[in-house]
Amino acid sequence: MNEPFDFLVIGAGLVGCALARELARYEARVAVVEQNWDVGDGVSKGNSSILHTGFDAKPGTLEARLVSEGHRLWNEQADELGVPIERVGAVMLALDEEQLQALARYFENAHKNGVKDVERLSAEQALARVPHANPAALGGLWIPRESITCTFTACIALAEHAAVNGAQFFLGARVTNIERIEGLYRVTTTQGQHYARWLANSAGLWGDTIAGMLGRNGFTITSRKGEFLILDKTARAYVPHILLPVPTRISKGILAAPTLNGNVLLGPTADDIEDKNDTSVSADGLGRARRGALQLMPVLAHEPVVATYAGLRPASSTGEYVLEVDAQTNQIVTAGIRSTGLSAAPAIALEVMRRLGAAGALPHLKKSLVPRPVRVWATGRVRPCFDPSRLCENPDFGQILCLCETVSRAEITQAIHAPIPATTLDGIKKRTWATAGRCQGFYCTAAIMQTMSDELGRPLTALTKRGPGSEVIAPDEPHA
Amino acid sequence: MSHMPDSAIPTRNVDVVVIGAGPAGLMCAAGLRERESADVVLLDREPQPGGLPAQCEHRGFGLWQFKRLMRGVDFAARLIRRAERARVNIQTNTTVLSVSQERETLAVSPDGLVRYRARAVVLATGCRELARSALTVAGSRPAGIFNTGPVQRLHTFMHVAPGREAVIVGSDDMSLMATQSLIGQGVRVRAVLEERPYRLGYMGLEWLLLRSRRIPLLLRHKILQIQGAGRVSGLRVTALDATGAPTGEPFEIPCDTLIFSGEFVPENVLTRQSGLALDPHTLGPRVDQNFQTDVRGIFACGNLIHAADAADHAVQDGAETAAAIARYLNAENAEPLLTQEIIAGQGIHAVVPQLLRRYDSRPLSAHLALRVDHAQAVVRVDARAEKQVWGRSFALVAKPHRSIYLDIAAAHPTQAPLIVSAHGRALVPQEFRQTEWRAPTTS
């Protein structure tokens, strides 16, 4: 039998990685098992990348408290983690009388949640902040601390900080069975078995499946799809702040937001769907996302679309975050972290630590922690090729492989040799933005594949988009 | 954009910087050296010069310039030899990061950053295909979706095929030629899909080649959905009616590879960032008959100003740009006496150049490249200013995705706009027999 882990986290999404990072601060053996071949490839891959203040959350709920705390924690820790945050602020726009009345309620709501710096805006003030917003706006709300970040970087940073402090990541390992044997959990995965004293269910959309394996049937998770479009960088000048609609009962609604990379994001839609693997986009969904955002800002109609994607919100049947620490069974559950988990992740992890502490389940803190290795580049920052001193250090900084995003060979090799290495084309894209620009890989795909093949020591035919089964070059020799 | 002190970046003064060593850039740089022995530096981000043709193994180049059909790599090699003989300073592996309106070019290579100060700058950065997601095709995000660019590169430089069973979207000559090189690699091409009621390409020869291989060209068909989890497994396709709406039962085409092709746009990263005026129809920079943009001393030519035209025309552009720059270098501060707009009239979608600038009262001649706004047959084209005809031409067939050409000559200077129009009869879809999709019998 392998030596048991003290804590085994199922799921390397934002929540699981944040949890692993907190656990790695202690003298404990920590493991994370993840079915995908990279961290953050589940729900955490397809969101709006907004760091919420929690101004609009339902007051008094766990979610309201954790989003607000998470916002603070991110701001405190972002620099040391190498996670970029831009405090662009948000303007919520009311386009009719009913929405105008709702704005007043959101203003009060924000105060109840301790977000006291929101301001009400007249129509003129709103248009002064966002000159290209819909001129029919009747008024607005200014939420100055709503910020943007990069969900990929956020999740990878949490995971890498955990990894350099000893947490072991098992990627491409889907949990298929869990048994309780002599006070230990035996976790069977598609890549072998692990034993653990404590188990954390942070499995996102499959939280209910894992709970089922543990004989807990308290909740079910359904997926609610959100489709997005990304506009070319020329659109960024029109969108200085996050533009929010007044939310409806079912969702926060379709927004237009700047991205750290200098593009503009439109979306998401909200459609309940059956298939938890279905991240496809549809003409209908993209159409609604576009029309929704154009209501906020009609001029965006002329801006070219450079990419589209969809994300799935894990909605719990309880309607709320499910957060449990059970010292009887040694189980931790974080489920139904639906539409605010990027913001709340560090606070969710801390809340789990508090409860573990209260249950006396935490060992000693480590004497010191290893920082996450410094990255040569973070999303939204100036590229290293513009820095003459970098170029003296390593000529690869001057070898630009992706022109649209000015990504050099050095950024790509660093991503390949990082604590959580990029082993897939999507992994390279998430870490460097190579191929994510307006040409979407027309020029650079081949060169990046060659670099990956050289650095990973794998043949071209073994390279994948996101793990085995997604070979970029069809696996077999073509028949003559 | 740089946050470093300028002094840390070495600066070089040259006469002309040419950006992009494709056919247009190579020919422009060679021409400048041959006629002026000007100090010219030619920059390209690729490890080898030659532009797109250097990545093409298919035989589709040079008929017009070299009077025979050549492989892209050989076509490129000829131009490179010419530039080398003219002792053009070619810097490969060098990416241009920015060009300022003061003609300062910032370039980076493994040797570091360099700033070039030049009397003239030529943008010859070519074009690229619109990516699939930009076309917002519905479906999942499996591996196995390509543009023709990466497919050509994988083939020419890395000797690998993208897959085994491919569907190609787009019926341009480029797509058809890409199809051919796939077939050469042993890939089975299941079908070529085209949303329009007619084929975009002109080259009958290429098309016949496909037909002889029984590859169906499905006109008026489009993808409803891309299927597959890890790798593409098939497409859901529908026929379209005359209004472009789906009609009939959708059907599935199994395949592991999907190649998008044919929708070309200028490679405008530098153009946009340097704030040059763009033409809303070509989407490239606005130029005059001397290939000069709206900024003095900055020129643009080749596929950047008319995306996806044949390489022969890029060569021609390069040669003419060299001649124009030679004139410019001798009279840098000359002010135009007269500026005249060229306007796309009836039947025309885009014109290159968009402007005539006159520096003296001598008679003026120029070549115009035109794109029609719909497919036409038996097309008469003319250019008129103040009801006077400045040029006429005729084309048997004209389609929106390739230029047709018109030479103009004008004796009398005028400011009245030159209006270019095309009159032909609409290409009726029946002229092109539509192939039906039949599921292949499993063997």
Ligand SMILES: Cc1cc2nc3c(=O)[nH]c(=O)nc-3n(C[C@H](O)[C@H](O)[C@H](O)COP(=O)(O)OP(=O)(O)OC[C@H]3O[C@@H](n4cnc5c(N)ncnc54)[C@H](O)[C@@H]3O)c2cc1C
């Ligand atoms: C459209 C949309 C927009 C959003 N916008 C925002 C926003 O702007 N701001 C914000 O704060 N939040 C936002 N969110 C919410 C945020 O993305 C989620 O709350 C967060 O990503 C949830 O993280 P998670 O770790 O719980 O889930 P996940 O990221 O899904 O992690 C769970 C992991 O468990 C793995 N797993 C599941 N089953 C198994 C198994 N059997 N074996 C091994 N591994 C398994 C999965 O593969 C997955 O990687 C948005 C969400 C969506 C969908």
Ligand SMILES: Cc1cc2nc3c(=O)[nH]c(=O)nc-3n(C[C@H](O)[C@H](O)[C@H](O)COP(=O)(O)OP(=O)(O)OC[C@H]3O[C@@H](n4cnc5c(N)ncnc54)[C@H](O)[C@@H]3O)c2cc1C
């Ligand atoms: C798949 C395909 C098949 C084709 N087949 C044919 C054919 O059979 N016959 C035919 O006549 N034509 C064909 N063409 C068209 C032909 O390739 C073009 O007409 C020709 O390449 C245009 O030349 P150009 O010099 O304008 O641009 P390009 O050849 O595209 O050259 C542009 C150069 O600029 C460089 N560049 C761009 N940006 C930068 C930067 N920032 N810094 C440094 N360098 C930069 C690029 O690396 C490139 O080398 C085909 C095109 C494609 C895509």
